[in-house]
Amino acid sequence: MSRSPQASTPESNDNLPKRATEAARKVAPENTDHRTVDRSKLTPMMQHFAQLKDQYSHAVLLYRVGDFYETFFQDARIISEALELVLTSKEAGKGVGRVPMTGVPHHALDRYSTMLVEKGYAIAICDQVEDASVAAKEGRQVRREVTRVLTPGTLMEEEMLHARRNNFLAAVVIAKNHWGLAYADISTGEFLTTQDRELDLLVQELMRLQPSEVLIPTNAPDLGSMLRPGQTSESLPDCLPNSFCYALRPQRHFTLAEARQRLLEQFKVRSLEGLGCEHLPLGVRAAGGLLEYLKDTQKENYVALQILRTYTIADYLILDHQTRRNLEITATVRDNTFNGSLLWALDRTSTAMGGRALRRWLLQPLLEIKGIRARHDTIEELVENTELRQDLQQLLRKIYDLERLTGKASSGRANARDLVALGDSLLRLPELADLAAYGSSPYLKVMQNVPPQLEELGHTLQEHLVESPPLHLTEGKLIRPQVNQQLDEMRGQAEEDQQWIANLEVTEREKTDIPKLKVGFNKTFGYYISVPRAKTAQVPDNYIRKQTLVNEERYITPELKEREARILTAREDLNRLEYEIFVGLRHEVGLEAERIRGVSRAVAALDVLSGLAEVAVYQGYCRPDMDQSREIRIIDGRHPVVEQSLPSGLFVPNSASLGQNKLKVDGELKVDGELKVDGELKVDGELKVEGSSELNVENSNEQPSNQQPDNEQPDNEQPANLQPANLQPSNLQPSNLQPSNFQPSNLQPSNLQPSNLQPSNLQPANLQPANLQPANLQASTETDIPDLIILTGPNASGKSCYLRQVGLIQLMAQVGSFVPASEASLGICDRIFTRVGAVDDLATGQSTFMVEMNETANILNHATDKSLVLLDEIGRGTATFDGLSIAWAVGEYLAMEIKARTIFATHYHELNELASILPNVANYQVTVKELANEIIFLHQVQPGGANRSYGIEAGRLAGLPTSVIKRAKQVMKQIEKHSKIALGLRKGIGKQFSARKTTGQKVSDQEMTIEQLDIFDD
Template structure:
C-alpha cells in the first residue's frame, strides 16, 4: 500500500499544488483514464465516485477532498496527464464495502465504478470500467451494510396543501407500502416511526439529485419534514399522477390500481410512483424485486408519537440510546432475523383492531399450552436464515454462493416446520402448513448443484458439485490433469537435474516458474531460461512449462466462467420465486414473533389481557416489563391500576365540595355536567405523588408499556388485566434542553404539553411525569393544575399525572373523576426506605426537605426551610382560593 492510501489523519494539504474541482480542468489535457473519470463524474455530480485503479478505489478532485475529510485519510495528488496534478485519495479495493458503509452512514451517495476486465486483457489500452453499483442510504442490499435487526427504509413524500402521501420500501426485504392523510402531524409521526434512511422529495430545486445529509437544510424542503433524515431532492415529474400511475400499473402488471388498494389515494400513488422511478434510476445494474404494493391507513393503528416512543424506551433507552434496557430488548425472544424485525415493526405499530389482537393472543395461548410444539418450533426456527434478505440479494444479483446455500438450507427446513403445525388451530401457524412444492424443489436443486461450503468469490470457481454439467466435468478433468502435470514436474526435474531443493512455484507476474537456490545455479540445464534473480534464489521458465501454463490458465478461466454461468442461472431461478419465498418468510416471521412472545409469557409469568372496546384500564399487580427483568427475581413490587371504567358511571355525584360551592366556581357548566356523572373510585385521572426515586416514573411507564404490549397482541406482566383499546398513548417526562433547536427545557415541556392537550381524546392514555418544573414554582404549579383540570374535565383522557406538587391532590376534592395515589416510603430517623407500593391517598408532604437533611444540608438551613414551607402552605389552599373567583 502506498502512503497515499494509508488511514492516518490527513496533514493539511497544500491545495495550490493540485486541482480539486473536476469542472475546472482542461479536458483535452487529461490523460485517457482521468478523462473517463470526469465524464463519469459528470453523470453523478452529487455522489462520491469510487473509481477502481488496480488494487485501490480512488477518488479525485472534490471527491478526494471529501473522502479524506470524512474518513480521515491522507489527501495527496496524482499526475493526470498534461493538465498537472489533481487531488487524490483512495481506499484498498478489498475493503471498499467498509468505507462505503461509513460514507453512506454519513449521508452520502456512493457510486462504484469498477474494472470489468482484467488489466492483462486490456493489453495496453485503457482498462474497461463501468458503474456497477450506486449506493444511497435507502438502497442498501449488502449484508455488511445492513442491520439484521431492523428494516432499512427508503421513503418518498408528496405534500399538497395540508394533504400528504407517503410511500416506503425496504429493498432488502421487498416490503413496499403506501398511504396518505390530511394531517401533516401524522406525516411527521409516520416518518419518525419508520426512521427512513433516505426520503425522496419532489422539488423544483436547481440542484436536483442532491442528497441533503441529516441536519442540512434547503428552502425547497417542506417545513413539516423532520431535519433528522437524509433527503434526496428529486424532480417533480415522476411524482406526477400522469407518470406515477402508469409506472405502478406496469410494475405490478395490473389493469387498475384498485387491486393495490390505492385507486382512491392519489397522493399515495404519486409517492409510490416517484419511489419506484428512483429505484429504476439508481438500481439499473441490479433491479430489485419488490413485493406487491400495499396501502394502509395511519389511523388504523395505535398512534405512538416519537416523544412517547422515546419516553417509553421502546427500541432504545433514553439515557444512552442503547438497545439493552429497551422494551424490545426485554421482549425479543425471536429466533430469526425476520422475526426480530417483525417484532420491532409490531411494537412500532400496535393495533386498534380487537379481532387482530385476539388472533395473536390465541396463537400465543396455544403455544404456551403446547410446550413441546413451542420448543420444537423455536429449535427449528433457529436454523432458518434471513430468507427475506437472501431472496433480495438473489433478486438483485448480489447474492454469492454461500447466500444460496444458506437459502437452500433454510428452505429445506420448511417442510419440517410444516409437519410440526399440522394440528394447530391458529391461522398464524396454519400459514406454515403448506410449503409450495416449487420451494422444496428449489432447495433440492440448490443443494444438488452447489458445494456444501462454497467460497465467497463467485468468479473464481469451486462452487459447483461434480456431475452437474458434463462440460464442466470435462473442463475440471483437463485442469486437474494439467495441475498434476505441474505437480509431477517438480519430481521429474529434481530427478533430472539432481537438485533436491528445486521447486515449482507460481506468482501473478510471472506465472509458473522453477526456483533453484543460487548456490546450485551452475547445475541448471541448458533449456532453462532465467526470468528473475532474488537474494537467495534464481527463477527459471522452460518453453514446455509456459506452453502448459497458457493451457492451464485458459482452461481454468473457461472452467470458472462456466461455473459462474451455472451459478448465475441458479440465482436467477431463486429470483423468479422471490414472491413465493417472501410470502412464506412473512409467515415464518409472524410465527417466530408469537413463539417468542409465548416463551416470554411462560417464563415471566405474564397474563392474557382481556381486550375491550371501552375505556377501562384495570391492571392487577402490574409490573414494569424491563425493570422487572433487570432486578433479581421477586424484587420488583407489583402495583395495580384502575382507570376510566365506563360501567361505574353513576349519575348523582355532585361536583360540589363540602362547602357546596364548587359547581358554580369552576365556570364550566358543560364540563361540570359531564364530571357530575363520574366517580373517583375508577378515576380518569390519577395524581401520583411520592418522594424522589420512590418509583413514580416507573409506575407511569409500566401502565403505558402494558397497554402498548397488549395492543400488539402480547401477554402482559400482571396477574390480571382488562384493557380498553387506546387510540393514542401520550407521554411527557422531564425534558432536557433541546440544544439543536435552541429551545429551553420549559419551552420543550410546554410544546409537548400543548401537543397532548390538542390531540388527546377520551380514548387516549396520557402519562405525565412532572409538568411545570422548568419555571417559577407558582407559574409551574398553576400550569400543572390547569392542565390536569383540562384533561380531566374537557378531554377525559385516562391519565396518570406524577408530580412533586402535592397541592394538586386538592383537585380530587373538587373533581370526582380525579383520584390521588402515592408511592409509599417508610421514614426512619436517618433514612427513607422505598417500598415502591402505590396506594390510594396523596402524599401529605413533599420529601424534598427530608432528602436535603439526609444529604447533609446544615440543620439551620433545614430548620429555616421548614419555616418557609409552613408559610407557603398557609397561603396555598388552591381549591378554596378558586372558590372566591368570579
C-alpha cells in the first residue's frame, strides 16, 4: 500500500538518485526525512519548512528562497528522481549538519510543476509574501506562506493544460451499491453531478471523463495521501480502477449536512431544489466534498464555478470503456495516438472550446431525437450554404478560448495579455451574431442572441489595455493614455525625470570632456555614471566611485541619487496604480462570467457543427433519417477514419440492414379493437378508413426526456407525423398486434391530420368496426432484414473494419453528425457494445480467453433489443469445440432472447447454420476473387455464408516457409474430410426448431439441453 509521495521511513544513501552529488551522499540517514530529524537544532527557516511539510504531507513542498524554489529532505529526492535534477545538500543547523536539497529557478516553476503534476504529484507552493529587504531591516526571517496547492485536477495555468481536453476533478461517494459522482473543470467552470446504483456505471462514467484526479472519502490511516496512477490502498474501493490519481479526503467533508450548506453558500440559494439535486443525496455529498477540496487547494484564489447541473446517465447513449476503445473514438488501439481516431477524422473545429465540445459529444451521444435533429438541421443548413459556413469558420478562428480566459479572470489569475485576448474575442461576438442571423436552424438562432453587456465589456477592455502589454503585471505599461487622469499626471512626471537623466548624460559629457561617458541603471546599484578607465583622471570631485570593472569605473553623485529615489518611488506608485486599474478590469470580467460562459457554449456548439458540416461536404456524408424504430439501414456506408487514410476513391463502400422484420398482409386486414404500433406506422399504398371509429396513432418519437442539451435549442422540431412517403408496412411488427388491444372506441377520424394524409386515400365508406376481426388477420413475416448477421470471410478481408464502420455510423448519427453513406435510416440505440480483439490482463491475472468471456458476459447481461452489438471472433481463445459451442450459444441467445441488432463476425463457418434455423438471422460474407496462385480481397459484403477463411493463404502472404504452407494444406484436407461438426449441427439442433419456425412455439430448456448434447456425437 502506498501512502504518500514521501517515504515512510528514512532511506539510506545506498539508493540515491543517479544525479546525487558527493555532498548529498554524505547526509546522515536521520536527516533525509523531516519527521526523523531533530527539529530543535534546525535553523528557523528549516523549522518552518518542516512545519509546513506536516500540514501538506501529501504534496511536494516547493519553498521560495531568493530566486529559487527549493525543497528539502525526502521531497528533494522525489524531485531529483522525477525531474532528473541534481540532488545536493544544504546546511540545516548546528548539530544537524546537511540535509538533502534540490531547487529550480523561479522563472522555470511552471515548467517543472507541469512535469511533476503529469506524473501524479501534488505540489504545495510556498511563496515569500513580503519584501525581503523589510524583513532584513527588522532582523527576522522573510514571511512565507503556502499560496496554492497544485494537484492534477486543480490546474488553471494554460501551459499545464491540454487546450482541446477538459481537465476534470471528480469526487465519488459510495454507499452500498449506490453511488454519487460530481466533477468539475475549474479552468472552464463546468460543474455537474449525478447518482445511480450500478457500480459498473460509475466505472464507465469515470472512464468516459478520464478525470485527472478523483477524491475519495476515508478515515483510514492513509488519510491525506495522494495515490498516483498504479498505486493501491485499502481505502480505495474495489470497484474503482487504479489507473487514476486519487486524493484520500476526510469523511467529514462528505457528510450530507456539510455538503448541502456548502452548496447553498457557493451558489447563494436557499434550497437545492432550484439546482435539481435535492433528490440526489449522494450526488450532493460528492459535490460538497469537491467544493471543500477546492477551498483547501486554491486558498485565496476564488474559483468561480458555473451553477451545478444534474444529469442522468440513462439520458445518453451508453458506451462502455471497451466500446470506446474498440471504436477508437478518441485514440487508436495500437499506439493510443490521436491520429487515426474518429476524433481526428471529424475535428475541423476552429476554437479550443469547440474541440473540447466535440470530444464530449463523441463520448456522450444523444438519445433524444429532438436534440439530434436540431444538430442535423444546423449541419444541413451549413452544408447547403457554403458562403455562410466559410464565413463562420473564418470568424471563429479569431476567437480565443473564452471559457478558460473567463475562468482565469474570475479566479484572479488572468494577466493583461489574457484580458486583451478576451476583449478582442468579445468584440467578435456581435459580428458572429450578425452572420448567424442569415440562418434559421436551431444552433444558428441561439447564436443570434449575444447580450449587449458583453460587447460593452469588450470595448472597455480594448479602451483601457495597451495592445501588447508585458507578461508580468508588476512591470507597468499596461494601461492606455487618457484612461485615468492621475495616471497620466504621474506618467508626465516620470517622463520629465527620464528626460532629466538623458540631459544629465549630455551635460556631464560637456562638463568633463569625456565623449564616452554614459548614464546607466541596474537593479543592484541603481543609476550610475560610467567612465572609461582611461579617462578616470578627468572626473570631477563630486563623483563618488561605486564599482570598478575591467574597462570602466562607475560613479554616483548626490544629485543623481536624490533624483533616483524620486524616480524609483514614482515608478512604484505608477505601477501600483496601473495594477489597481487592471484588477478593476479583471473584476468586471468576473461579474460577467456567467454571461460569457453561456455564449461560449453557443460558440463552441456552432464551431462543432460548422466543422462537421465541412467534413460532410468534403467527404460526401449524408443526413441520416432518425426515428425510434429498431431499423438500421445503411446504403453504401464507409468507415470514416479508414476512408480518410486511403487515397480518394479506394475505399470500398458496403451496406447494412438490421432490426426490421417486414409484415406482409395477404388479403384483407380486419382488426376488432385497438391497433398498436411500436414505432412509426408505415403503409405502402392506400390507407382507406370508413366509419366514425377512432384511429389512434401515437408517435413514440416525442417522448418526454430529462436530458439536458448542451445549449438552448428552439422548439422548432416538427413531430414525426404520418407522411405518405414514409408509410411502409415494414414497421408493422406481429408482436405488436394484440387482439386484446383492438378497441373500436379508440378509432376516431379526429386524429387523422389532413396535412399528413392524402384525402383521396381516406375512404370512410370502407372502414366498418364490425369488419375488424382478428380471425381475418393473415400475416407472414419476411426475414430479409434480420436482427443478427453472421459475417464470415477470409482473414484480413475487412470484417473488423465493417463491424466498426456500422458502429461508428450509428454513433455519429446520434452525436448529431452526418454519416459516411449515400443513405441511412437509423433507429435510436440505447447502447453500443463491441467485443473486438482481446489481450491478457496481467494486472488481474486474467487470460485472453477470460477477458473475452468477461466482456461477452457484460454484453449479454446488459444489452436490450434497442442495443447494437458488434462481435468479432467469440470463442477463438479456447479449444475448437468449446469455442464453437460458446459462439453458437451466444449468437442464439442474442437472436432469440435479447433480439439486439447484432453483427457477429466469425471464422466458425458452422454458425451459418443458425440462419437456416432462426428466422431473424442472416448470413453475409466478405467476398474474395480466387485466381490460380492467389486470392484478391474484394472487401465487398454480400449475402451468403463463406465456407473458407483462407488462413493458409494469409500465412503464405505473411512469409511462412513453403513446406509449412504445403503441410497445412494437407492437414486441412484431412480435417475437412472427416469433420462432422456441420452435419451434427443440422441434425442435432435443426430439428428442434422446425416446429418453432412454423408455429412460433418455444423449445423447452430441457429439450434444448438434450439436443445440444448431440452436436458432436458420432
